[in-house]
Amino acid sequence: MGTLFRTICVGASFLLSLPLCKALDWALSDAALPASPRPQVNGPSQGQETATGEFRLKVNVDLVTVDVTVHGTPIRELQKDDFLIYDNGVLQQAIFLSRDRLPLSVALVIDRSPSIASYLKELQNAALSALKSLKPGDQAVLFAFDRSPARLSDLTQDFSEIAEKIGAITIGQATNICDSIFEAARYLRERAPCRRRAIILVSDNHQTVSGAHAWNGALQEALEAGATLYSVEARGNQMGQFGESPEEVRTLARETGGDVLRANSTASVAKALDQTMSNLRFQYTIGFSPSDRGKEGTFHPLLVKMR
Numbered sequence: 001m002g003t004l005f006r007t008i009c010v011g012a013s014f015l016l017s018l019p020l021c022k023a024l025d026w027a028l029s030d031a032a033l034p035a036s037p038r039p040q041v042n043g044p045s046q047g048q049e050t051a052t053g054e055f056r057l058k059v060n061v062d063l064v065t066v067d068v069t070v071h072g073t074p075i076r077e078l079q080k081d082d083f084l085i086y087d088n089g090v091l092q093q094a095i096f097l098s099r100d101r102l103p104l105s106v107a108l109v110i111d112r113s114p115s116i117a118s119y120l121k122e123l124q125n126a127a128l129s130a131l132k133s134l135k136p137g138d139q140a141v142l143f144a145f146d147r148s149p150a151r152l153s154d155l156t157q158d159f160s161e162i163a164e165k166i167g168a169i170t171i172g173q174a175t176n177i178c179d180s181i182f183e184a185a186r187y188l189r190e191r192a193p194c195r196r197r198a199i200i201l202v203s204d205n206h207q208t209v210s211g212a213h214a215w216n217g218a219l220q221e222a223l224e225a226g227a228t229l230y231s232v233e234a235r236g237n238q239m240g241q242f243g244e245s246p247e248e249v250r251t252l253a254r255e256t257g258g259d260v261l262r263a264n265s266t267a268s269v270a271k272a273l274d275q276t277m278s279n280l281r282f283q284y285t286i287g288f289s290p291s292d293r294g295k296e297g298t299f300h301p302l303l304v305k306m307r
Contacts, residue, residue, distance in 0.1 A: 062289045063096065067196060067226065068304060069257050069283045078284065085288050086303040096287030104138040104280060105155060105192035106131070107184035107227070108162065111203035111234075112146040112172040119234045119266055120169060123202060126270035128163035133277045139195075141187065146172030147209055149180035155191055177203055179211035181229065181252065182218040189225035196283065197227040198258075200276055202269070205233045205249045205260075215248045222256050228283075229258040230276040234269060 066085070080097035108127060110116070131140050139155040142162050152165045181199060188197040199222065213221075222229060231253050253260050259279065261272040286304070294300060 062293070063287045064290055065096070065285050065287045066302065066304065067228070067257065067283055067285050069228065069279055080286065082307055083284075083286055084305045084307060085286065086305075087288075087290050087300055088292065088294070089301075089303075090291060092288040092291060094286050094288050097284060099284045100135070100281050102285055103195045104134060105188055105195045105197050106134070106138070106140045106280075107143060107188055107197075107199045108140055108166075109143045109145065109149070109180050109184050109199060109201045109203075110166065110169060111175060111177070111201075112144050112169055113175045113204065113208070114171055114173070115204040115206075116202070116234055117171045119202070119263070119269055120166065120171075122266040122269050124163050124166045126273050127166055128159055129270060130273035130277050131159035131162060133274070133281075134159075139192070141184075141191075142166065143180060143184050143187075144169050145176055145180040147174045147176055148211070149176065149183045151183070151187065174209045175203065175207055176209050176211045177201070177205065177207050177249065178215055178218045179213050182213045182221045185218070185222040185225040185227045188227050189221075196280075196285070197225055198280055199227050199229045200273070201229060201231045201249070202234060203231070203249075204235055205231060205246050207246070207248065215252070219252055219255060222252065227256060228280075229253045229256045230279065231258070231260040232263050232269065232272040232276065233260055234263040 068083075078097075078099070080094040083094050083097070085092045085094055108131075110123070134140070137157070139157055140153075140159060140162050141151065141155045142153040142165050143149050143151050152169075153162060156162065181201065184199050185197075188199070229252050231249050233249075250260055252258075259276075261275055263269045263272045290300070
């Protein structure tokens, strides 16, 4: 399951970016499709009346959804006709488009290594402020990690609970980013199957220990979950000046349609988190009915452009 693509398209004054391997279930199971309107109906429909007089309609519905993130501010509200979708090189018709209407589940994943210690107090306030910018019905879950990840909450709309638990995080040793992203993505896939999903990583982005999963395993799990990764890269004093972000984290962010934002001071953590939430609010969900389903269980290369 999944599609293999990543495209960046410059149009007007904004940038459109898409995941490399957006996980799409071509069997079109309920677990893989968001809880969105599904207006396209293909194939015959069959109606029947039950013994109790209740009428039931059975139809075959084919709708594949793709999430795209617009970086910057479009000069106008985008419509479905503004997007060109190619499946296996064949132009498809967009039949559904929504912006920030599907409910969102966010996994906040916090590094407990010593380099993050100076950020924790500001992070508590910044996270509460950023999460409160989510819409009613959106949810968040908190993970923290050092040598291994630990889930500190369930998915909740009580963001003050998340902030309180951030304030109680203790500093550990070592950094295991890979397993943490894997566990957060798996949790979102299992517990929030009918939502948009995002992972916000706050870390110095330097893996220092080996874990149970390799980087390609973390990427695969994030793609299977359809979870966009945003990394808030925070450096402690001992890390010195910013250089290039570690390639592994940049790859995970880029290929899930996310980004790496740097926080070089405690005050800039709030700015980075606010920017992340702004990006999530400019996320569009596009739906189309594939003209050729191909062999079941195979990958489809997708390309999305702006007109």
